[in-house]
Amino acid sequence: MHPSDVLSIGQLASRTGLAVSAIRYYETQGLVRPTRNDGGQRRFRRSDIRRLSFVRIAQQFGFTIEQIAEQLQLLPESRTPTKGDWSKISLVFRAELDARIETLTKLRDNLDGCIGCGCLSLKKCRLYNPDDTARRKGSGPRYLMGDTPESNSS
Structure with a gap:
């Protein structure tokens, strides 16, 4: 060298x-x-x-x-x-x-809306996650983790 x-x-x-x-x-x-x-x-x-x-x-x-x-x-x-x-x-x-x-893009675009965490503190939460149906898929911010509001009804 x-x-x-x-x-x-x-x-x-x-x-x-x-x-x-x-x-x-x-x-x-x-x-x-x-x-x-x-x-x-x-x-x-x-x-x-x-x-x-x-x-x-x-x-x-x-x-x-x-x-x-x-x-x-x-x-x-x-x-x-x-x-x-x-x-x-x-x-x-x-x-x-x-x-x-x-994931970061989802977080940026959805943090001010319902993220499927179960808090139900925003008006949108009651629309997208009525009765905390996202919980059926597991814990955490389900919509940021890939679930969609439509997939929670099953």
Whole structure:
């Protein structure tokens, strides 16, 4: 590896916005695998910038370290990941994100109306969820969870 292709942990922290301690933690979780120089100092690949940036964003969207690690295992260790390598990972996360977007859209569009939670505090609730019929499908905000007012009559 060319010297300009490797970064110290401080340089990596500066580029990713992560604390050095967080990078060390991610190393213990197997998300990055630095090499060591003759003095024993960690040296990271430039591609670890993207890897850790991905970790940071994925965590912000609620993905667990285990989920992230599972996907990062698909990336090659022997070379810098290509666009195709990252595309394979994006397929898994895309499906999960699409489901979350759909749920958030329902929440945004319906929070001021009846959500099928059983509170019956809004006038619309008595129309869409008379006598708390949504409860038959289970607990929680049934209409945000995918049930519809029509499906509660059964």
